Amino acid sequence: MNKIIGKINALILSALMIVSGTAAVTGVFNTNRLTAVAADDTIILRVCNWEEYIDTGDWSDDDIIDLESGSIKGENSIITDFENWYYENYGKKVKVQYSCLGTNEELYNMLTLxxxxxxxxxxxxxxxKLMAEDWLEPFSDDFYDTSIANNYYAKGVSPFIKKTFDENKINGESWSRYAAGYMWGITGIVYNPDKVTEKEASTWTIIDNSKFRRQITIKDNVRDSMFAAVGAIKSDKLKSASFINSPDYREKLAEEMNDTSEANVDRIQEYLQSVKNNAYSFETDSAKTDMITGKVVAGYQWSGDAVYTMDQADEDDFQLNFAVPEECTNLYFDGWVMLKSGINGNSEKKQAAQSFINFLSKPENAVRNMSYIGYTSVISGGDSDVVFDYVKWNYGADESDTDVVDYPLGYFFSGDSDDERYILKVPEEQTYRQLSAQYPTQEVMDRSAIMQYFDAEETTRINQMWINVRCYNIKNVPVCVWVLAGIIVVALIALSVKLKINKKNA
Known part of the structure; x- marks a missing residue:
């Protein structure tokens, strides 16, 4: 009886353990399921940007920007602030997975992989290129609706930038359907005014000027070097009155600067090989230091790096200036786009992606990023004065300045160059220093051109040209060298045959 009772108790205990265990396991499963749901409720936004290209926060009190419209301080990173802002405005959690790459080509390779x-x-x-190859997700129809409070990009993008993105098209579609600007700039020459005159620096032909042999740098990438070469090769034509005064000047200028014909690419190769023998170096980043230390007297620079270089030189009481070549300048942009493969039809993710772009476009955040990066935001601010106040804070004349001039920026801030609200009073030297690089005048922008992307045939031709320039061009081997090489080859063959005959006879 006791054994039976014992077995019954054991069975009951086992049953309780099973039930308890099942409950415990079920509890674990339920917890995991709830965790999964919570994770699913958090929108994961995968963002890829360039290195050091967004404010990381952690500003000290000395970093605070005190503007007429209010103070700006980056306590958290822009990424963290966006995540908090999104939850406050939309009631959903978003987590940004942020990564960085170094070049456009590296980015494209990663996408194709x-x-x-x-x-x-x-x-x-x-x-x-990504538009042409159908990689990109178009913006929603309401992204450009300026009546929506949080559409900071549509409300604040510069009229000049908006027009540029609207007018430039790929396969009949405007850039603006797929891309929102982030930073922009031009290219020019940073130079030491004690060694180089403004006139000498104001032409692309300076890169092959023998007066500055081994004292000038050029960019170590095919697009920028090619642009400078075209400007130098066609200098006389581009500066001629008949060309400049033609009714379709801007269109003709773009055509000339994007001439990728076989004949012109051959001319570019020949010219850049001459430049290679004249330049101190082809570089990407080292010229900033080389200019400051005096190793070189002039360098081809992107405007943002030009500002940085001049700022650093100022700290050492060493003045550098900036000149925009009279032939033409390259207008460039970096912009935000969404990938079809990433958004993949997910409306919540698309809203988060567009909101990320809008958050970066808030005037205060545009200023934070400009302060951190050193480049110029595409945001003018719309009804907000924050961005213009920041320009005044950086470059406006004060009571101690004696040589003061007007510097009109209406074309960028309102679309009207004569808009008196956007005429800065600045020290005269800023017309050829940092301000002229960061916010060029309308006159400079009138002679700017955007370098287009290359199709497959053009890419093959241009890449081979660049290999010949940067590495070795077999076509440049003199005839006498070929003759000598031929004699050596024949002699070696004859010697080999003779050795074989001698070996057989032995």
């Missing part, structure tokens, strides 16, 4: 991103920030030519 299958890396998944939702939002990326390529340069203008890569935006064009």
């Amino acid at each position: 299958g890396d998944d991103y939702d939002v990326i920030c390529p340069s203008e030519y890569m935006i064009m």
